[in-house]
Amino acid sequence: MDTLPTQRQASSGGVLASLAQGSSSSSSSSSSLGPSNRDQQIEKLLKEVKQLKQRVDVMDKENIALKKSIYDLSARYAASISQGGLNYRPGPFVMDPINSTNTNSGVITKAQEILTKAVQQAGGDIDSLQTLGGYQDTRDGKVFQMRYDLKGHTGAVYCVEFSPSGELLATGSFDKTIRLWEFKESQKEVICLKAHTLNVSDLAWTTDSATLLSGSYDETCKTWDIQTGKLVCNTETEGFVQCVAWDFMENSVFYYGTSRKVLAMVDTRTDTPPMTIRNDSMVNTLYSSRDGIHVITGDANGILKVWDMRTRKCISETENDKGKMPITHISIGKRRTDASRRAVDDYDEPRYMAVNSYDNLLRVYDRGMDPPKSKLRQVHALKGFTNRNWPIKSSFYCGSEFNSSIRIQPSTTSNDHSDHDYPSIPSDYLSELAEPKEEKSVLLATGSADPYVYLYNVGEDRSELMQRMEGHTDRVYSVNFHPTEPILASGSADFTVKIWGPSFKSKKKIIL
16 A cells, blocks of 8 residues: 555656656747647646546545555554553554544453453353353363464464465465465474565465465455465456455366455456456455355445356345444354264365454354355354454364363253142252253354454354453454364464464363
8 A cells, every 4th residue: 555655656756747848848849839839738738637637536535445444443443452551563554543532442341351250250240241142251261372473474464374285374464475384393484475565465275275366455366386486377356355265166266356346256277357246345255155156255235145156146145234334254164063964075065154244243154954045044143352343354163173062051940740748949959960961062263353362162052252362462353273173373463473272271172
């Protein structure tokens, strides 16, 4: 973004230079040209300047809108977190706050957390932090702990993606670079990919882990050969790229969504222009279904849409919330517990979907028996984290080495056939004697506008906040689980990437 005004200034300078040259040449030949010819030349130059100015004004309006969504929000958050007594390291995209009305939000949040914890310990009502399905706050039990701290980026880390092979971690940043990390043995940067001229907004791997796709606010999508580290393909887009994804069936086809309300499909084998679909709002996130036909998008109007890419038509729409708050991310994760009802393999469409949005909720949907054609059913709305006006992302754990389960107390309803001559036994006492049942569940992590990663335990009927993971010093944009191991990566506005693993003190058995 910093380059845009510079380019405009350069172009404006060129116009002025041309005007100067024109004026000098016209003055030198004033003796040979009549007044009418000079007036015609001046009028022509004025028209050209007016047209150029109109084009610059349009670009300035787009730039102002982008700055309003990034700079101003960054400044407000910086002010609020400073008021809350937390360390804040300003980055290259932070400016002085222009609105002081929200500067106390960090203090209010901390006060609410302290008050909530005190009420919980006293056995009071903590409905403000419970999900619609209800959960028990178990953040004191540290299931995961930070293992490594990867440093190298000079800007906020916007996206983190493990390769399907599980060997590399790719991170994209506001510093315009993509970095690949070896995180298991050396925890070192393997290669730094440089070609984008603005911040990297999203990343996606091919299924064979050989090619990486990146999207950026420089209005391009780029593909990279991981073996050589070379740029393979550059695709210009209409608008800032918000999200990218490879087609699951074909490693030469990818999709992207932009700020100009465009959903597009690109075949890298041909030179044909991208196939575009016009949405009615900005496309913030997308998911490519495993059938190679359907794409799911989440947009700025808070609508989840399923598109048939063969006909270029939307076949279904789901309103994520009544307030129509923008959707920031779609995360899909399969559940091993579905094996009794449906075969689970690499080509089977995952049944459960998590959706981040701007209303401080992480909704979990049951996609039915035939996704993405079947109707969505919301099963959970997770709270506790913060996601107002930030592009926060989440991730399911789909490996086979971590088993979490939710303990449910059985019903203690009275027996109509009991002997009424004996005094009734309190239900609390019966509840203590009854053996709790366990509901199988999976892990779901999300970033937050505060400097924490939130880890949830999600079952079919219940859910719980397992842990609030501390380590970052600024908002956490993106999280991503390793495909086969209980390892989590998180990217933050504090310029760092952190790797989390199961706590050695945790007694939970790890099976999914």
